Structures are given as structure tokens and as C-alpha cells.
Amino acid sequence: MSTIETSNPYNGNSLKSYKLDSKASIDKKLNLANETFADWKQYEIEERIDLLKSLADELHQNKNNLSKLMTDEMGKPILESKAEIDKCIFLIDFYIKNGDQFLEDDLIDTDANESFISYDPMGCILAVMPWNFPFWQVMRFAVPTLTAGNVALLKHASNVTGCAVAIEKLFRDAGFPEGCFQTLITDHKTIETIMSNDIVKAVSLTGSEKAGRKIAELAGKNLKPSLLELGGNNACIILEDADLDKHIGTMVKARMQNTGQSCIAAKRFIVVEAIYDQFLEKFTTKVKSLKPGNPMEEGTTVSCLAREDLAETLEQQIKKSIDLGAKVFYGNKRDGAFYEPTILTEVTPKMPVFKEETFGPIAAIIKVKNEDEAYKMASDSQFGLGTMVFTKDYDAATDRITEIEDGGFFINEMVKSDPRLPFGGTKISGYGRELSKEGMLAFVNKKTVYINH
Template identity: 65%
Template sequence: MKKQVETYNPYTGEKLKSYNFNSNSEVNSKLETANQTFNDWSNKPIAHRVKLLKNLANLLEDNKQEYANLMTEEMGKPISQSIAEIEKCATLCDFYIANAENFLADQIIETEASESFISYDPLGAILAIMPWNYPFWQVFRFAVPTLTAGNVGLLKHASNVTGTALAIQKLFTDAGYPEGCFQTLIIQHDQMDSLLENDTIKAVTLTGSEKAGRSIAALAGKNLKKTVLELGGNNACIVLDDANLDKYIDTMVNARMQNNGQSCIAAKRFIVTKNIYDTFLTTFTNKVKDLKQANPKDYDAYSTSMAREDLAKELEEQVSKSLQLGAKVHYGNLRDKAKYQPTIITDVTTDMPIFKEETFGPVAAIIKAKDKTEALNLAKNSRFGLGTMIFTEDIDNIYQDISQIPDGALFINEMVKSDPRLPFGGTKASGYGRELSKEGILEFVNTKTVYINK
């Protein structure tokens, strides 16, 4: 068994730091601490937990440059986007500061009883298995509602952002959360079975690949632990004949290329109707060519580096196999270690990897459709169901098509994105359960019926 995990700057290749893996005894100690903390934390008034959220939001704002630099160093995100991620985490705190007490309040139900209501009780220790692409935001959208509901959290973060994981743990401690309320586990895959078998863990949430989701769901199911899974996606961006390219082309480019294309909800398949296809392709290409490629610490940088070289190689292979099946490189497709040039691929058909699979990087697959009906059918032709976006000026007519999209989200004239005020999650191979909004804070509670006769 390896004794350490090492982190690297993907843009420079420089080694950042080494961290010791937790031994099994250390993991058990953390589980015991979590269990003991829960017994007290779950009985704290919601108002007390909300007060700590205010501390958390203030610390995020006060130290956002430090946290953003750490993210950028560990996974290559452009610094301006890293800062925006920290600010979004603070906004998330603000949302639950304003709404948590109402969301968690007992719900009175009129029945024949003298009194009957629904109460929402925390479950205990919740394990979060989180990815590297939004290393603060993904954790916070789990931790903020889950801890505010009275649970305690254990984080198994992606190994290449271990420094970020520990910084988040310290952030919760500095905000006044008790020891054991939020802890980081630095563990290896072969420790996961015993972790999920431990009675202290009451539920699991995972954001990651479909493969990881299936594995964790099987382990959790074997041990009767609830799961929330937010897995991969290959979101469609439908561009109809009447789309306003002048107004929305920057949104479309950002939908594919932000965070170096490393987003589960990115627009991976651009399905463009034939009458606007040529204009779209020219306009989209010109915008992509203008994206500044630079060091991620440059505040003007947009395209920097993927998080790891092996991920860039995997994307390159998906493109290569698609080219062998007849796709064409319209722009880009140059790779230098972990750096992958923003790329546009045309002549894409449904049998190609870049249509069927999740492409986690800055590659846009462009598909021509004869009309809206074919565009919608192509969009639905996916194993995934995270989100779809449609660009059109005929809003009244598009209402009738909303029910045709089986995904967890449909955005009209906007990129698919997460918002604290709205539930977030997918269908099909993109997983199940919801994060954020009221639905997110109620995922890890016991929805208890209380019936009283006097």
C-alpha cells in the first residue's frame, strides 16, 4: 500500500507537496470522532448552525485569493475562474442563511389526529466523494446544506486536490464548527469497502464518473446506505435556425470551454440546424480562436491546462477514434502534456466516441440537424441525462418541447449551470438525487411522520 499521495501543478509539472495516507486506525478514529460530534451537533438549534454559516461566508470572502491560488496550482483552473468559484461558495452560504430554518421547519399536516406533522431529522455521518474539477464548489454544495441540517461530514476528495481538501477542513474549523463536524479522509480505494461497511456512515454522496458511481452505488446498496450520485454528462446544446448568435455566442463558447472544458454540465454536443449551421460554425470558431491561452495565474487567461496529463491523453484518444470514423478537425486539436488546445470537431455522427461518451476537456463536437425535430431527437440520443440547452427566439413554441427532454435540467438561451436556488442533478447514467435548493438540504434527513392524539 502506498504511503503518500503527491500533488503536482499541471501547467508547470512542478511537484507541490506530499501527504500521508490515513491508516485504517486513523480512519476509525475519525469515524469515532464524527459519531461523538454528531450526538451534540444534531441537537444544536438551527439558528446556531446558520450563525456558523455566516462565519463561513465571511472567511471565504476574506481569504478568496489564498483559496483560489491553491485551486489554480493544484488543478490548473484559470485564476479568475478560481476566484469566481470561491465567491459562488459564499453565495451558497448566503442562500441557506436566508432559507435553512424555513426548509427544515416542521410541516403541519391536517389529519384526524390532535396534531400531526412532518419533522426533518439529521441522519448522522455522511460520506462525500468529490472530484477535482470544482474542488471548492462541489464540496460546499454538499457540506453547507448537509451540515446545516444537523449531519456531520466526511470528505474523500480527489487525490490531486488534497491540499484543497485540507484547506476546506481548516476553513470549517476556523468558522467555529466543532471538531469532527467536517473531516477530510486521505485514503486509498482499497479502504473504501470497510469505510462503507462501518455503521457510523449513514449515507454517501458522490460526484464523479459513471464508473465510480456504479462502484459506490453497489457498495452502498450492499450495506443499505442511501446514495446521491451526480455523474457524467454529454449535454447537448441545440442551436435552432432563429437563435440570436450576436447575443448568445459568448454563452455558447463558455458553455463548452470554461474550466478548460472540464465540467460535467458543459455543452459537449452542439446540435445545429442546417439553415444556421454555417453562420454558427464561423462565429463559434472565431470566438474560440480568440480565447487567450496562458499561464493559469494570468488574470486574462481563459485556456490554461487540463488537470492531469493522463486526462488530456484520454481526451486525445476519444478524438482520434472519432477521426478514424470520419470526423474532421475544424480547429485546434494540439496537445502538449496536460495542455490541450480548444478544439472544434465537425462531421460528427452518433457512432463516434465524442458523441456517445463524456468528453472531459475543451473539445466541441458539432452536429448538423435538418430541423428542430431531428435536433431534439439527437439531443435525447444519449445514455446521460444531466442537462440540455436550447437557443431560440421562439420561446412560446419551445414550451411544448420541454417535456421531451428527459434530463435533470433544461436551460433556454443560457448554459446549464448550478444555482443554489434551484435543484441540481441528473437522470439515466448521470445519476440520481438532487443537490442545492430545498431538495438538497432534505436529501440526508429522516422525513419523519409524527401523529399525536390527545
């Protein structure tokens, strides 16, 4: 394969062909990154923050075109694409306001005349990123990483190569030095070679468990730090006292946003039997109100998956679960890359829709007897990104925080990433944290400085 061909998953139309970088081209980009880092790390934090302001302006000015590109390449409803660009601008604004404070030397009182921790950039950081949030995933890595004084190389998912090229242009047009942020148009086979290059100091991956294991192996082999944000199988616990009228919209959005293609989506709905019938009725009514269709139309709220093979995989997971006793309560029709929003009931832990990550608009409903069983069932997972609980008894839910091993615990809200809070998982959902101060310090050398006069 010498080129990457992108296509529109909704209508199958070919979009654009991109020539793969040659070995010489990749080496040139690596060397440029290394040269740029030598200068970039000397920039004052105020200079970097000024460039962030320009980056936010570029996103704002190009919002409509970038949103259309995103929807063309991976099928996200256009209003969600626009919201994704807005979230990127919010992210940048957060680091404009807090970046200098996060990178300040941390003074420590010791026997020395002066001692502190200096947060120094590491160098060139490689990012391997997915297609489901093609701008947000990249920006939440790149903005804090570059602001800390590093430079970045991006290997994006091939089906959103246009987005990858557009992101590099955004940084360039915002005035970032050439080589500060570069896109590699390459395949996964070259990643091993790139990671073994001494210029690359660390790697950040958002992707599947399989990809995470491979990247972790390569990082370990090369003694380089890695940050992994992998798959999820989030539980949504609905307790007997949940306010369904108030929160049912949030519950449906937690599953169906981005047509269900989110690692932090609610995938297992664990419902206490006393409220089960009421929940199922309201949840189904809300799901039925979703508007399927052309993702370019603003009225569309659920559309095709990003590729037809993804819909086929989802179909197989559902079929195997039905063979094991799950019941189709609503939906379950596929047409090419489109998968109808689907509700399965009588789901048990032995079924794929319970124990595997399902990347699409399918809600698995599990009935439990009581609160204790609900929390136990929620914890029955190899994944550990986040859990959400809906209840009026906030204090009782708070007491359960330590029972859930996940990276996030949300009460009366869907699990979501927020620039102000650290984000990441446990178990096979990965390790390390993005966003907030933790995300900015993910790729710095925490250097001990000890001075005696």
C-alpha cells in the first residue's frame, strides 16, 4: 500500500487519496522535530500561550469547514462535529489560563539553601490517535504537551487522514514553529521503527486494547514512557430512587452520542428491578425519538458507523448474545455501515454485549435485585474507564466511590472528559492521565534541583 484512500461512510463516496510518507520523508520529519525542539524548549511560557490564542482563533474561524471534514470522513452528525471543535477551543482556553501555573517550579523545603522540582520538556512525543473524535483526541494530547515545551508527531487513524493533515495546518497557521507539530502519513507497520528512534522520547496512544498492548510492548522494549487510553465498558447504574424524568435524556446520550462510538459511553445499563419497567419504557421512548439520517443534516442525531466492518463486528456481538439468551427489545437492523439504535434485555455477564466493548448504538440492559447487586455487577469487568450512578441519595453513592476501581465515578451525569479534570482508566482501559495539570505533566522530566551556597 503506497496510498491511503479516504471515503465517506454514509454514502461510500471516495474523498481523497494521500501518498504515504517514504522512509526518507519520515526521517526528515523526525530530524526536523529534533531541531525544532532545541529552540522550542527555550520559548518563554508566555510566548507559547500567545500561540495557543492564535490556535483557538484558527479553530473558531475554520469551524464549519473542519466540522464538515470530520463528518465526511467518519460520519459524525454535523452538530456533534461542531460541538467537538467548540470543545477543543474550550480545552485551549483552559491551558491559556492555567499553563504557566502548572509548569511553575515546585519549591520544596529541605536542608538545601534552595531546592525545587523543575518541570522540563522531554522532547519529541509520538501520538497514535483514533478516528472517533478525530480533533478532540489529538488536541487534548497536543495542546498541553506542546505548551510544556515538547514537540509532537501524530500518527492518526487512516480513515481520518484529512483531519490529521488539517490539524497540522492549524498549528502551522497559528504560528507555531515548523516542526512543532507534524503529521506522519504512514501505516502501523512503521510505528516500531519510529518508536525505536532515539529522537522519540515517549508515546501516547488512544485506541483499542490490542493496540495498547503492542504500543506498551514497544515502549517497554525501548525504555520509553507511554500513556494509554484504551477501550471501555462503562456501567450505568440506575437505582430505585433515580429521577428518570430528569435524567433519562442524559442516559440515552451517554450511550448514543457519536452513534455509540465512544470508549466512555454507557454500555451496560444495570437497573434495580423496582424501577426496571419504568426505566425501560422511558429509555425506549427516548431512543425512538432519535433522528437517523444523513450526518450532514443538522436534524440528524444518529447516523452511520465510521466503517462498514465496524457495523459487521457489532452485528456479530449482538447475534452471539442473542444466541446466549438476550432478547431484542427494540431495533437490531443493519444496512451497510448504518446500525439501527438497539436495546437488548435479559443480558447476562457471559454475553459479548456485557463483557466486550461494543462500539455502536446498542444498549445492554441488565436487571438486578438491589443496590448491592448493582455495584457488584458494575465491577464485573476487565475494563476500568468510568462508572455512572443515577440516584437521589448522593451521600450513599459517594460512600461507594472506593468500591469502583475505574478512572472515573460520575453521579447523576454521564462519564465525560473535561479539560479541568484528569482523564484515564484502570485495568485493560489503560494507564496514565490526560487533561488538567496531570495531562500537562504527563510528558515532562520532573527534575530535582538542589542548591547550596
